[in-house]
Amino acid sequence: MKRYFLHFPLTLLLFSVLPLRGQEPLPLYDCIRQAVENNYAVKITRNRQAMAENNVTYKPFLPNVTASGTQNQSHSHSHSHSTRTLASSPEETTIDAKANNLNAGLSLSWRMFDGLAMFATYNRQKEALSVSEQEVKMSLENLVAQVCFEYYNIIVLKNRLSAAQYTLALSQERYQQAMEMYTLGSSSGLDLRQAKIDLNADSSTLVMQEEVLQNAYIRLNTLMNMPLANDGYVNDSIELLPKMDRQELAARTLNHNSSLKAARLGKRLSELDLKIAHAARFPTVDFNTGYNYTFADTPSAAITYNRSNGFNWGFSLSWTLFNGFDTRRRIKNARLEVKGSELNYQQVENNIMSDLALLYNTYERNLLMINFEIESVETAFQTLDAAISRYRVGSLSGIEFREYQKNYLEAVDRKFNAMYQAKLSEINLRIMCGELVMAEPATEEP
Numbered sequence: 113m114k115r116y117f118l119h120f121p122l123t124l125l126l127f128s129v130l131p132l133r134g135q136e137p138l139p140l141y142d143c144i145r146q147a148v149e150n151n152y153a154v155k156i157t158r159n160r161q162a163m164a165e166n167n168v169t170y171k172p173f174l175p176n177v178t179a180s181g182t183q184n185q186s187h188s189h190s191h192s193h194s195t196r197t198l199a200s201s202p203e204e205t206t207i208d209a210k211a212n213n214l215n216a217g218l219s220l221s222w223r224m225f226d227g228l229a230m231f232a233t234y235n236r237q238k239e240a241l242s243v244s245e246q247e248v249k250m251s252l253e254n255l256v257a258q259v260c261f262e263y264y265n266i267i268v269l270k271n272r273l274s275a276a277q278y279t280l281a282l283s284q285e286r287y288q289q290a291m292e293m294y295t296l297g298s299s300s301g302l303d304l305r306q307a308k309i310d311l312n313a314d315s316s317t318l319v320m321q322e323e324v325l326q327n328a329y330i331r332l333n334t335l336m337n338m339p340l341a342n343d344g345y346v347n348d349s350i351e352l353l354p355k356m357d358r359q360e361l362a363a364r365t366l367n368h369n370s371s372l373k374a375a376r377l378g379k380r381l382s383e384l385d386l387k388i389a390h391a392a393r394f395p396t397v398d399f400n401t402g403y404n405y406t407f408a409d410t411p412s413a414a415i416t417y418n419r420s421n422g423f424n425w426g427f428s429l430s431w432t433l434f435n436g437f438d439t440r441r442r443i444k445n446a447r448l449e450v451k452g453s454e455l456n457y458q459q460v461e462n463n464i465m466s467d468l469a470l471l472y473n474t475y476e477r478n479l480l481m482i483n484f485e486i487e488s489v490e491t492a493f494q495t496l497d498a499a500i501s502r503y504r505v506g507s508l509s510g511i512e513f514r515e516y517q518k519n520y521l522e523a524v525d526r527k528f529n530a531m532y533q534a535k536l537s538e539i540n541l542r543i544m545c546g547e548l549v550m551a552e553p554a555t556e557e558p
């Protein structure tokens with residue numbers, strides 16, 4: 113059976129890994145490999161592929177050999193009573209009849225010609241296997257996409273959690289300072305109450321971020337079929353590949369997109385079905401041969417013992433001259449199937465290219481947004497740092513300081529959202545042009 117392994121450009125794996133506490137880091141490539149090996153959906157599609165491999169046989173070209181044998185035994189007992197006219201006493205007759213019949217045979221039937229339907233049938237089996245292999249690849253592509261999305265989502269959530277922790281620390285410091293000022297009588301209780309409200313809000317935000325992060329780990333563990341409690345192993349950063357060329361992506365998509373390949377295989381299957389339907393217009397020629405053995409033992413019959421054996425052979429020709437125009441109907445339907453598969457391919461191609469254009473536009477816009485948002489985060493952090501200094505010396509009110517906090521959190525969220533969306537667009541583009549999954553031969557399973 114073919115195995116599908118993941119093929120990523122080397123730059124995709126160049127992440128800056130931070131030290132972990134307690135849990136060993138698990139890079140994206142390792143997560144994908146574990147998912148490919150353990151995911152149940154992939155195992156199910158591979159099982160269907162194995163069944164399709166078993167269905168590719170030389171049966172259409174090979175003869176059928178049948179062995180048969182029967183044995184019949186009978187035992188009858190009859191008693192008769194008769195009276196003759198000239199006799200003084202009646203006569204009684206008893207018949208005890210036994211019979212033993214044995215038949216055995218070996219026959220071979222070989223279809224020599226059937227309008228080339230056997231060749232079309234065999235080719236259809238191989239095409240069906242290709243369809244199954246393509247389904248495995250599409251299943252893997254879907255799995256790779258899900259793993260990547262969850263993996264990068266965890267990276268975004270971890271950065272949001274860090275920002276939330278930083279904001280909570282500032283709110284705690286603000287609350288303590290407001291408490292000290294209120295105790296000294298240098299501020300009203302309004303500032304203290306507002307600081308407490310903001311501290312509680314930031315605490316709730318942190319709890320929610322922790323929950324969302326844990327749920328993301330559970331989804332990723334489910335894809336990899338790992339213990340659901342595993343966490344802390346994602347510690348990479350999001351790095352984008354060099355910008356991809358639109359025309360080059362379009363050319364690769366037309367040649368390597370999995371959906372387009374599946375549509376082409378569907379068209380090929382329809383063409384083979386048409387050949388099989390045409391074959392019904394031709395005669396069939398069969399060669400038949402066999403060996404028969406017959407043994408009969410009937411003591412009560414005129415011939416009490418009989419045995420015969422020998423070979424037989426011959427050719428037979430069958431030609432359906434008229435069947436109520438059923439052959440013509442099936443040929444017409446097969447032609448319509450071919451036309452339908454051609455239209456389906458054109459529709460799939462049109463949809464794929466449309467999706468590619470939309471996705472590339474999103475990809476370009478996100479790349480532009482990343483530069484803006486990175487600058488916004490740097491500016492927001494510098495402004496917040498200055499606001500902290502001003503707040504500590506009492507030249508900035510708590511409400512004004514809170515606005516700087518919000519601006520910083522919003523800038524961080526926009527930055528990582530833009531990076532995440534750009535990365536998703538990049539992954540989807542590479543899946544569309546068939547770059548994330550490639551087939552490699554594998555050794556036979558033990």
